[in-house]
Amino acid sequence: VQPVESGGGMVQAGGSLRLSCAPSERTPRTFPVGWFRQTPGKEREFVAAISWSGGTTGVAESVKDRFTISRDNTDNTVHLQMSGLKPEDTAVYYCAFVTTNIRGSYYSNEHDYDSWGQGTQVTVSS
Numbered sequence: 001v002q003p004v005e006s007g008g009g010m011v012q013a014g015g016s017l018r019l020s021c022a023p024s025e026r027t028p029r030t031f032p033v034g035w036f037r038q039t040p041g042k043e044r045e046f047v048a049a050i051s052w053s054g055g056t057t058g059v060a061e062s063v064k065d066r067f068t069i070s071r072d073n074t075d076n077t078v079h080l081q082m083s084g085l086k087p088e089d090t091a092v093y094y095c096a097f098v099t100t101n102i103r104g105s106y107y108s109n110e111h112d113y114d115s116w117g118q119g120t121q122v123t124v125s126s
Contacts, residue, residue, distance in 0.1 A: 001024055001097070002115050004024050005021050005093065005119060005120040006022075009122070010124075012125050013126050015083075017082050021095035022078075031099055031102070031115075032050065032098040032105075033049065033078040034098075034107055034108070035048045035096075036110055038092050038094070038119075039090065039092075047060050047093070049108055051104055056104070063082075067080060068081045078095070085124045091122060092119040094116055094117055094118075095116075095117040098112055098115075100114060
């Protein structure tokens with residue numbers, strides 16, 4: 001099962017976007033989910049993550065007052081609500097799952113994730 005991202009696009013500074021991440025096929029399993037982003041020439045960085053139940057979440061300091069992560073386990077979808085977007089938020093945003101050895105909390109280390117989506121581009125113009 002792989003994550004599939006949607007909702008990327010172009011927006012002006014100060015605007016909002018909502019990214020969504022869902023499994024590539026129907027599954028009764030729920031996974032811890034993380035969002036990461038990457039710009040050319042830079043390391044991939046953690047943005048936000050949520051536990052399999054939705055009970056715990058983590059958000060990077062750089063976006064914590066602007067981004068919110070949530071999940072709806074009725075349709076197995078995780079959302080990343082981004083508001084107050086800045087040009088420096090421009091990146092490819094990746095959704096990832098932890099599918100093995102799952103614990104109850106969220107994961108902020110990209111090396112814990114074993115299934116990655118293709119990414120969705122977010123571009124914020126000034």
